[in-house]
Amino acid sequence: MVKEQFRETDVAKKISHICFGMKSAEQMRKQAHIQVVSKNLYSQDNKRTPLPYGVLDHRMGTSEKDRPCLTCGKNLADCLGHYGYLDLELPCFHVGYFKAVIGILQMICKTCSSIMLTKEDKQQFMDYLKRPNLAYLQKRGLKKKISDKCRKRTICLNCGAFNGSVKKCGLLKIIHEKYKTTKKVVEPFVSDFLQSFDIAIEHNKLMEPLLPRAQENLNPLVVLNLFRRIPAEDIPLLLMNPEAGKPADLIITRLLVPPLCIRPSVVSDLKSGTNEDDLTMKLTEIIFLNDVIKKHRMTGAKTQMIMEDWDFLQLQCALYINSELSGIPLNMAPKKWTRGFVQRLKGKQGRFRGNLSGKRVDFSGRTVISPDPNLRIDEVAVPVHVAKILTYPEKVNKANLELMRKLVRNGPDVHPGANFIQTRHTQIKRFLKYGNREKIAQELRIGDVVERHLIDGDIVLFNRQPSLHKLSIMAHIAKVKPHRTFRFNECVCTPYNADFDGDEMNLHLPQTEEAKAEALVLMGTKANLVTPRNGEPLIAAIQDFLTGAYLLTLKDTFFDRSKACQIVASILVGKDEKIRISLPRPAIIKPIALWTGKQIFSVILKPSKDCPVNANLRTKGKQYCGKGEDLCHNDS
Incomplete structure (x- = not known):
């Protein structure tokens, strides 16, 4: 018997690539825990409990500290939240994929859904797509070539139907100019279409000049049926990955309802009730419109009413995703501005720049900068006011016991002093502004921690934004001085790209001896006199x-x-x-x-x-x- 080869299972693996895709309606249903059907938020009793199957159902997580999640039983800190889903009565265009939908419609037949290419062209493009390591720009160029070829062809090779140009018309509207022709010889099916209105023209002469401009309205339901009929072998030619999403997934038929933890209800102290998140309110509007359309369809209401409600539902779904839409009709425009998903992500206050890339730290200060040629290049003058607020946790030992006692006696208002003291065995901080400081100083023991003021000789990190290279943040030695600005030698302006016309800079105080040593050795100004880019001296006489x-x-x-x-x-x-x-x-x-x-x-x-x-x-x-x-x- 041959010995089985040893294979190490727990090995580090390298991620080769990440594939982004679209969720299908079935994937949404599997991911979600409940179906949301109720437009009301709370029950009518005095306890204001969230309604089951409503937008605030606690099976989607919790936004309250004292109420656990009904799905996993965890509290607010531990529960990540669970999704719900909401079925739309009629499909809607996704505002983010609207351009992609028009692009696909321009490439396929609007009757049989086949791509408008000959067999030879299909084979040629498929061979090109099968090449390994095809770059993104090459794929974009290929998509443009396929799109241009498809748009030039007007007669479908599969079913023989005539195809005109597809255009965007207003907000989330698509038209197909099927009957518009500029040729002197009119296509047979176009002439048949025009002749079908002969009787109507006899009764209403005003209709005749409008007929050559007749258009086919491609509503979401029509587009969804077209996309579902696209042959599987044609999907790669649309530059879509069938595993990451199919063309039909570009149309919204089902919405994911996000967990409660990202749209918490805020209990108002001034008035009885709660302030609900914008996403929650938008979801209730979508459910309400959904119910209205369902009722109209069941009672056989006029088509015009259903179409108006459908347009409004499309708008609400678009505002739910992106609330900064342009071109909204005045009669449908929202009365107040709300934050959609796009607004939560983009911009300076968004999730990426504001929360993930942006940081908020303690033990830092910021003020205007001034020049001081009398300081060394590795020094920075720190105002006394800042030095009293920034503290360093110094451990009491035999060598510094008397100094620490003196700082404790000075307290937080006299520099050099101390703001807090933490005894060795109890991890409780005591604020030195109140109480008998003399007694506290006498009781100071080796091993206690005194959070003393910033003093001369402390290592600080000095930074000017934007931090474009590593020399935008360097370590300096603090010198506590009067007045209210940070001051440093003008020779150090170049790496910071600083001038003194009102610039502000940040100062950070490292909190451990290791951090101080590391900062001085690796980030000190004397260790960074030349730029690592090309060896030019950056800190020099200017x-x-x-x-x-x-x-x-x-x-x-x-x-x-x-x-x-x-x-x-x-x-x-x-x-x-x-x-x-x-x-x-x-x-x-x-x-x-x-x-x-x-x-x-x-x-x-x-x-x-x-x-x-x-x-x-x-x-x-x-x-x-x-x-x-x-x-x-x-x-x-």
Whole structure:
């Protein structure tokens, strides 16, 4: 017996592609848990319980904290919701697929539903479609070719019927210009059609000029029957995947009723009752119109009444999907604006940009930015007001116990202070604005967490929107300063693409030591001086720095001892304050000792021989005259 080959079942798999499709009416029925038939929301009793088989039936989930779902028994936090379905009395056009419906109608015969192509063309296009790895743009081009060929042909090769052009006419209306002809020789069936009105013309002469403009109305019921009769072998030529949806699925015959959790009822405190979601109200209108059409059909009402109700039902189904339709007749226009499915998804406040891509975070601040050339490129000045609100959870240890006690005594109103304290064993936060802070400070123990104010030296993330590349958010070292704006060195404007005409920027305070270390090492300004795109320096001297350096190093710029020392001392700050400075021999000795700007520039780069900077600043240039290093007449 041959040993069975070992196959690892639990292996990582790579998704090759995703296929989007349309749900058929049968798939909707299988996915849904109940059929919605009642237009009323609540029962007439005082408890206001949702009606069974209504739009708010709790078998579709729950929107209340104290009421479980009747299908799965879970509460609001755990129940994902369950769908219902609603059968339409008459089919309707889907506003999202309306263009696709017209495109298919232009490619098929409006009598027998066959595609308007010869057998040779069909075979040629099918061979092309069977090619592997056919790109999307190639498919689009192929669809246009097939559509153009079909539209040029007027006589169906299968049944011999005449086909005119198919056009959109008004809101969700399609017409077939079957009887319109521009030829001198009229088609036989067109002349037969015109002759059938001879008796009517004798009684009403006004009808005669209207006959050449007669059109066939393709209502959703006609289109649905046409789409159902499309041969299975012709569906790929319409550039449709039969597994993802058939042409008949483009017409709405059944609507999915979404779960309650995405359309919750809000209980109003001011007036007795509830405020219902726009989708819920739109569904009740659709059910009401459905019932009206059903009643009219059963009682044998006038066709005109049924057609008007049908048009209104189509409009309500379209508004349910997309409430921003144009071209709605005035007598059918909605009185107030509602949000459809499209409005929930698109735009800045929609589901994608507003909820999935958009984030809301704690421990962040936003205000206007200002320049401050006295700050280092890795520093950012944070207003005291912001520093009192942004907190960092510092763990108490032996080294910082006294400092933490001092911060607790200061409280939330004095900077540096603390806003909250969390004891080691109880996970309860105590607000330090109230209570005896002196007593709390004395009771502080190692292991407690003090949420202290942002202080000098904290690592913060600084960001300007739009964040178009990774250098749009970088780590800086905070410096708490007075006033109300974030300030930073102008040299860092380029990566942020910032200017100071009212721009605002965001500041985030990392909440762990690991995050702070990671931010400083990977996102620090000093680690991102050059762009990863092409290696160009992004953080460098700009504008007034360059102008100042140019003016400082001009040939006729001289400084006396006090001015020279002042310039050098103002630039050598921070860690460089303790460096000993060795002024070079002055360029001019009498009548007064004067140093050139170039000499001062050299001192800034290398203050003394003991300086660790190994830079040679002396080299012989092409224009050097050889008569003194500092006052060469060829110097610029």
